[in-house]
Structures are given as C-alpha cells and as structure tokens.
Amino acid sequence: MVTVPRQFNGPEHSGNGGYVSGMLAVEVGAGCVTATLRQPPPLDTPLTWEHDGNEVRLVTAGGGVIGEATPGTFTRDPVPCPTVDEAEAAAARFQGHEVHPYPRCFTCGTDRTEGDGFRLFAGPTGDGRTATPWTPDPSFGDLDVPLTWAALDCPGAWTIDLSERVLLLGRMTGEVLRPPAAHEPLLSTGRFDGEDGRKVYASTALYTREGELLGRAEQTWIAVTA
Known part of the structure; x- marks a missing residue:
C-alpha cells in the first residue's frame, strides 16, 4: 500500500x-x-x-x-540554463502573486509557508520561458526523486497565462541526473513548446547556480474549466 x-x-x-x-x-x-x-x-x-x-x-x-x-525518451532539447540575473528578474514577475488557480499547490502555491511547500515562483522571462532562483528549505533535506519531479512540475504550466486557462498535468517525461542536495542554491526554468487544442506542451529543467543540469522534464498539460 x-x-x-x-x-x-x-x-x-x-x-x-x-x-x-x-x-x-x-x-x-x-x-x-x-x-x-x-x-x-x-x-x-x-x-x-x-x-x-x-x-x-x-x-x-x-x-x-x-x-x-x-x-521514456526525450524528444526535445533541454531548456537552457538562465543566468541568475535573468532568473531574479523573472521571479519578480511571477503571475501567481496576482492570480493563482491553485494557491495551496505544494510546488508553486503562494499560500504555502517555508518548509511546508516549495514556494517555487517561476516568472516569465519574456521569450516563452519561465525562471526563478530557488533554494529548497533545509527541512526537506536532500531531495528524493518525487520531490525533484515536483520541483520540475509547475514552471512548465506558468509558461502560459493561467488567468485565462487552468491546466492540469497529463503526462510528464522526466529524469533526475543528480538529486539536489539539502539547501542547495538552484535555478529553475520552463519553456513553452506549443499547443494543440486543449493540450499545452512545455519543458522544464533544474540547474545548479554553476549551470550543472540536475533534472529535466517534458510535459503535456490539459486545459480544464476553472
């Protein structure tokens, strides 16, 4: 069980x-x-x-x-690593501070506190990508595989305007190359890869501040009625 x-x-x-x-x-x-x-x-x-x-x-x-x-098998190139400056500027524009379909989401919920949720707020970079600096709260310890996949989740959804559509994850192809260490400073990023009807395609990646790729994902999101 x-x-x-x-x-x-x-x-x-x-x-x-x-x-x-x-x-x-x-x-x-x-x-x-x-x-x-x-x-x-x-x-x-x-x-x-x-x-x-x-x-x-x-x-x-x-x-x-x-x-x-x-x-699984990846079909697209990884999202490139943003610079720290790019990630900081994008995080300041995180749409979820203004309107959020799931404010208590473990990964990106603005109503979650440090140590309770990830508070991973990936904002738009202006070129179809999202980014944010992110350091997991030390209470999570070294991130295991499910926690790392959770960190790879929401930056893909925020590549579109979620005030107009609400998305649910339908499919995710991912790989953890190295689990993030406890309280390790990271860079999170996502990329809009297209859409087809109710389906939205995105990719995400998690890097160290030095540019080491720790994990990546390709996603299919499904638009649902809010």
Missing part, C-alpha cells in the same frame, strides 16, 4: 502531478521515465502498485488507474 500525503497536493483536493509522477518514476527505476496521469490522485488514500513488465500502474482499491509509467 502507498498513499499520497496531503502535504503534496496540487489542486486543493488532489495530488501534485509532478510528485505523483515522480512516485511512479521510482517504481519504474533509473533513467528517463514517462508518467501519465489518468485521474486526479486522491490524498491520504490507500493505493496499490501494479507491475506488468516495464509498465507500472498506481491503482485505487476499486481498480481505477490513477497513473501509469514506462521507460
């Missing part, structure tokens, strides 16, 4: 998409993994793992599939 702890929500009553995708990635194993979310992950609810060859599924007691994952 496994649960998604309530601390790791995205929307108020369901799991953070990046965190849950990272849980799936751990079950698949090392390397690049593609995780697909089929329904909102419930919080503090017993769930079960199912393994079928290279595929892993997270299922409810009734057999409903919350998400599934397999080994």
